[in-house]
Amino acid sequence: MTLKNDLILRAARGEKTERTPVWLMRQAGRVLPEYREVRSKMGGFKELVETPEFACEVTIQPVDILGVDAAIIFSDILVIPEAMGLPYQMIEAKGPWFEKTVKTTEDIQKLRVAEANDLKYVMEALQLTKKELNGRVPLIGFAGAPWTIFAYMIEGSGSKTFSKAKKFLYTQPALAHQLLQKITDSTINYLKGQVIAGADMLQLFDSWAGVLSPEQYSEFALHYISQICSALKEVPLTVFAKDAHFARRAMGQLNCNTIGLDWTMDIVESRELIGNSKTLQGNMDPCLLYADYTTIKSETIKMLKTFGPQRHIANLGHGLYPDIEKDKVKCFVDTIKEFRF
Amino acid sequence: MTLKNDLILRAARGEKTERTPVWLMRQAGRVLPEYREVRSKMGGFKELVETPEFACEVTIQPVDILGVDAAIIFSDILVIPEAMGLPYQMIEAKGPWFEKTVKTTEDIQKLRVAEANDLKYVMEALQLTKKELNGRVPLIGFAGAPWTIFAYMIEGSGSKTFSKAKKFLYTQPALAHQLLQKITDSTINYLKGQVIAGADMLQLFDSWAGVLSPEQYSEFALHYISQICSALKEVPLTVFAKDAHFARRAMGQLNCNTIGLDWTMDIVESRELIGNSKTLQGNMDPCLLYADYTTIKSETIKMLKTFGPQRHIANLGHGLYPDIEKDKVKCFVDTIKEFRF
Helix, strand or coil: CCCCCCHHHHHHHCCCCCCCCECCCCCCCCCCHHHHHHHHHCCCHHHHHHCHHHHHHHHHHHHHHCCCCCEECCCCCCHHHHHHCCCEEEECCCEEEECCCCCCHHHHHHCCCCCHHHHHHHHHHHHHHHHHHCCCCCEEEEEECHHHHHHHHHHCECCCCCHHHHHHHHHCHHHHHHHHHHHHHHHHHHHHHHHHHCCCEEEEEECCHHHCCHHHHHHHHHHHHHHHHHHCCCCCEEEEECCCHHHHHHHCCCCCCEEECCCCCCHHHHHHHHCCCCEEEEEECHHHHHCCHHHHHHHHHHHHHHHCCCCEEEEECCCCCCCCCHHHHHHHHHHHHHCCC | CCCCCCHHHHHHHCCCCCCCCECCCCCCCCCCHHHHHHHHHCCCHHHHHHCHHHHHHHHHHHHHHCCCCCEECCCCCCHHHHHHCCCEEEECCCEEEECCCCCCHHHHHHCCCCCHHHHHHHHHHHHHHHHHHCCCCCEEEEEECHHHHHHHHHHCECCCCCHHHHHHHHHCHHHHHHHHHHHHHHHHHHHHHHHHHCCCEEEEEECCHHHCCHHHHHHHHHHHHHHHHHHCCCCCEEEEECCCHHHHHHHCCCCCCEEECCCCCCHHHHHHHHCCCCEEEEEECHHHHHCCHHHHHHHHHHHHHHHCCCCEEEEECCCCCCCCCHHHHHHHHHHHHHCCC
16 A cells, blocks of 8 residues: 655655654653543553554544654553563553563573564554554554663563663673573564564664663663664664663664654764764654743754754654643644745 | 872862772762661661761761772752752652642742751761861762752652653743752852861762753753852862763863763763863762672773773762672772772
8 A cells, every 4th residue: 555645754764855754752642632531441551552443543543633644553662571471560650560570591491582473462453553544654663672671571660770680781691691682583573573564664662771881782782773673674663762872873883764862862963973874863852842832833943953854753852741732742743744944 | 187088189180199089979878787777776868867976977987898088978969958948858768759849939939048057967967077087088068950959849759751840941941040040059058068067079969960951951950050160169079960961061161170970971982072171080880889899890990991090080970779789889999999000
């Protein structure tokens, strides 16, 4: 099926676009009253993720309501540990929690390399959404980057420092590499399955990149991201490593199309470090959307001008916060869609 | 009184030192069994902070036990909001909590500019410690940087995003500046008092620097840090803005002696950005101290060599984590003290 709007794919490939395309991390989520309504009818976050009809419905909502240039499948990065044999719960207002965590060689040996088929509900959600989107905009698939998945599997929950996961890197580096390789192999299978199921573009989220030193990030994170980039050449791939300011130069060498920036990363400096062979994505501070409309518009236009007319996919520098008003989000999206260089 | 060991002061001023001096953020704290014992006899963290005899005792412990080259007064950055009229509680395992937060112009008008005398218990703790140290090592005084203090006063507690505090910057910038100025004036009074009470060196902690964009950091944080630097010329001053990688070039222009680095900041790159007129402090990943002794030694020596023989004060890139073994901390300190270029 031909896409009616392929701006994001063209921007990712470095082809000319008439205007800057835009989507938002967490666009399918609590920021939309329509999402909250669907959610209130369901048991909880995981039930939503695991029910293809509902995942499809909330994935398409921001395309209808906000007019973004891509849909991103409603899912969670922690489906991978679960498919490998480490189930988790999503606890309201607290976040993810694993009853069992990985501690020993045996724990790692017991984990399986996940296949796309182990995550049938995600594949079905993608197929259904692809069909329902009917070519309006591209569909983005995603996964957590191996280090971030590893961090949750060792730590067992969110953490300010992820010191247990980091302790594991310092005390059992060989074992850490074993687990990271298993996660990487699972992620490659999973993302390949997503492409077959209909994903037009992929994103890797390295949410906890910022707790590692540059050296450890290179050894325990980038090494595996690089394997994933090389294994997935079917559709454009974006790598977003939050807070990994120190890795920008190295990320310019990855075999992927797009690098995501957070709002602490200066745009001009990032372009210099990353080079001209990549599309950049981002990077507005989500808190700008608390400001008045005039400020949102002027800051958004300033951001667009700083990135320049090509090789840019507009986005925030992190996910939308749940208490941001829908109309402010729409103002951000509309400003980008209306702007011409 | 002449100091027997003034290595840190000489390093801060850019004078020659025979070896690299070392101290550790949170060196007076739970990492020491001796601290935990004193603490168990007291009601809680705040009682310890507010009782000069005990604050003095735990301040000196790491000088005796770890052999560090400086003592840092045992206190808390949140004594300033309290002295301004906004009391807080320290809740075990949760962190600080303010019953009232700042929301309106009236809330800001009601706050007073703190004087050193409002924090008599800190001044007494400094005087007592200075006397007890008897010139063995310099005594470091400290305060939170205005943005970090502001963030707690608006947010009311710790936060992953500090989105309430940031929302305030975006929606009420003029009011934010009023409050920041009041905090800055209080901090200057407080630090001047600390110098009079015996502090040989000062450090500003901007713990939440990393949640702001480079532009907002410049407007709402550096502007006030700069005022503090210019007002305090009596003793060497260190600015440690955690995660403010984007501000390193600007920090090179501050009227202070030393810039603290966290472990995500590449040492060579930071030296280039900051220039040669500042001493650098840091920046080992605290999690290295979970590793075996051989690794701790080799990584510590690598760090020392990368910083070079002059204008470096060795430290971690953040505070010690409470579950690190005392002997590992001692290994880090001893490695630095034994190393010669």
